[in-house]
Structures are given as C-alpha cells and as structure tokens.
Amino acid sequence: MSAVVINGLWAGYGRRRVLHGVTARIPAARVTAVVGPNGSGKSTLLGAVAGVVPAAAGTIGRRTAERPALVVQRSAVADALPITVRETVSMGRWAQRGAWRRLTRRDRTVIDSCMDRLDIRHLAERPLGALSGGQRQRALVAQGLAQESDLLLLDEPATGLDVEAQQRISGALDHATRQGATVVHATHDLAAALRADHCMLITGGRVVAEGPPADVLTPGALARVWGVPQVEGEGAPGGAAR
Numbered sequence: 250m251s252a253v254v255i256n257g258l259w260a261g262y263g264r265r266r267v268l269h270g271v272t273a274r275i276p277a278a279r280v281t282a283v284v285g286p287n288g289s290g291k292s293t294l295l296g297a298v299a300g301v302v303p304a305a306a307g308t309i310g311r312r313t314a315e316r317p318a319l320v321v322q323r324s325a326v327a328d329a330l331p332i333t334v335r336e337t338v339s340m341g342r343w344a345q346r347g348a349w350r351r352l353t354r355r356d357r358t359v360i361d362s363c364m365d366r367l368d369i370r371h372l373a374e375r376p377l378g379a380l381s382g383g384q385r386q387r388a389l390v391a392q393g394l395a396q397e398s399d400l401l402l403l404d405e406p407a408t409g410l411d412v413e414a415q416q417r418i419s420g421a422l423d424h425a426t427r428q429g430a431t432v433v434h435a436t437h438d439l440a441a442a443l444r445a446d447h448c449m450l451i452t453g454g455r456v457v458a459e460g461p462p463a464d465v466l467t468p469g470a471l472a473r474v475w476g477v478p479q480v481e482g483e484g485a486p487g488g489a490a491r
C-alpha cells in the first residue's frame with residue numbers, strides 16, 4: 250500500500266524548476282531512502298511532499314490528510330535561537346495544540362518519550378545552540394517524532410554523526426514505522442540506504458530508479474549517476490535503473 254503517490258511532479262523555486270516530472274510511490278509504514286548527488290533535488294522533493302515547496306504541475310496524493318512532519322538539516326537552524334532542547338521538542342506538539350495552548354499531560358509524556366528515544370533527556374534544559382551538531386540533530390529528530398504524524402520526512406538526519414548517534418536515529422525511525430508511520434529520509438550514506446525498505450535514486454531532478462535498495466543501488470546505476478566507476482564486486486547485484 251502506498252502512503253504517497255507522486256505523479257508527474259514539477260516543482261522548484263520561483264521560475265527555476267528543480268524537479269522535472271517526478272513519478273514515484275512511497276510505501277506506507279516503511280522506511281524510504283532518497284539518494285542522489287548534491288543538488289539533485291532530494292530536499293526539494295521532501296519539501297514538495299511536506300507542502301512547503303509548491304508544485305508547479307503534477308500531483309502528490311496522500312492516503313491521509315494528516316500534516317507531515319518535516320525535519321530539516323541542522324545547518325538550517327540558527328545557532329542563536331534562544332530555546333532549550335525541551336522547548337525545541339515541545340514545538341513538535343504545536344501542530345496538534347497550537348503555539349499558545351498549554352501542554353497537556355499527554356503532550357509532556359510524548360515529549361519525554363521522544364527525548365528518551367533519542368537519548369537527549371539529560372540535555373533537556375540546555376540551549377539548542379550550545380549543543381554539538383549530533384546532539385542538535387537528535388533534538389530535531391525528536392521534535393519530528395513528537396508531532397506523531399503518520400508521515401515523517403527527514404533531510405539527511407544522520408549526516409556527520411557518530412555511529413552511536415546514527416544507530417539511535419535509525420532505531421527511532423524503525424520504531425516509528427512499527428507504530429505505523431511512513432518514514433522518508435534523504436541520505437548520502439549508501440549503507441543506510443541499503444538498510445531502508447525502499448529506495449529512490451534521483452539525479453538532475455528526475456527519478457532514475459525506484460524499488461528495493463539492492464535493486465536500485467547497483468554499481469552500474471551509481472556509476473551512471475555519480476560518473477565514477479565503482480570497484481568491481483561492490484554494491485549489490487541486479488539492475489533496476491530506468
């Protein structure tokens with residue numbers, strides 16, 4: 250079953266088109282990895298599905314009307330933002346409660362459990378700007394989880410993190426899918442993409458392959474997309490590149 254069906258999607262910024270007729274299906278309650286070179290349109294695709302980048306043409310069909318949770322790259326968050334980790338994660342509840350309503354007991358339980366899942370409860374009262382990059386990224390992922398949306402979109406959530414932090418995040422995302430959420434993450438980490446349930450390879454704003462990661466991330470497809478020959482025997486066998 251598909252959580253999102255994208256059909257002939259064109260999208261970009263102003264008059265500049267970044268996505269050129271993207272057609273793809275995102276399976277429900279699974280992890281999908283979006284892979285592609287710098288500037289290929291991964292963030293733009295996540296933004297379009299999240300509704301923050303308008304579609305110029307084509308359609309994005311959703312199974313439900315719930316607002317997606319979008320976790321942006323940590324570099325997109327200002328260092329000087331004067332908020333604590335707990336406040337950052339609490340903002341995840343705004344979509345349900347509004348920014349000025351008092352948090353309920355259930356909100357506080359969700360916030361604490363999302364901090365626990367990312368192992369950042371001990372940092373709860375620290376200012377976000379005073380954290381390391383990896384700690385800050387965990388706080389942003391916890392904020393996304395706190396929205397309890399059925400569609401979680403994450404832009405390179407594990408880039409530059411140590412192995413323990415990467416495992417925390419990937420464990421939290423797997424947990425979300427077991428709870429029924431659909432997870433889509435953009436990544437440059439081919440090992441992480443191979444662990445996903447589904448993979449979309451994009452280049453130049455076009456989907457060049459889509460399907461099981463081992464069928465998509467073939468040595469031939471990677472060589473074509475990145476233009477560098479892969480070492481023989483590396484990557485997965487098969488060939489599903491369009």
Ligand SMILES: Nc1ncnc2c1ncn2[C@@H]1O[C@H](COP(=O)(O)OP(=O)(O)OP(=O)(O)O)[C@@H](O)[C@H]1O
Nearest residue numbers: 262265267285286287288289290291292293294435
């Ligand atoms: N806000 C913006 N305004 C104008 N152009 C943008 C904007 N954001 C991205 N672009 C352009 O759109 C193209 C695709 O960018 P996008 O961030 O979607 O790629 P990406 O695959 O996520 O890249 P990366 O791997 O480097 O994060 C790039 O050429 C980029 O310069």
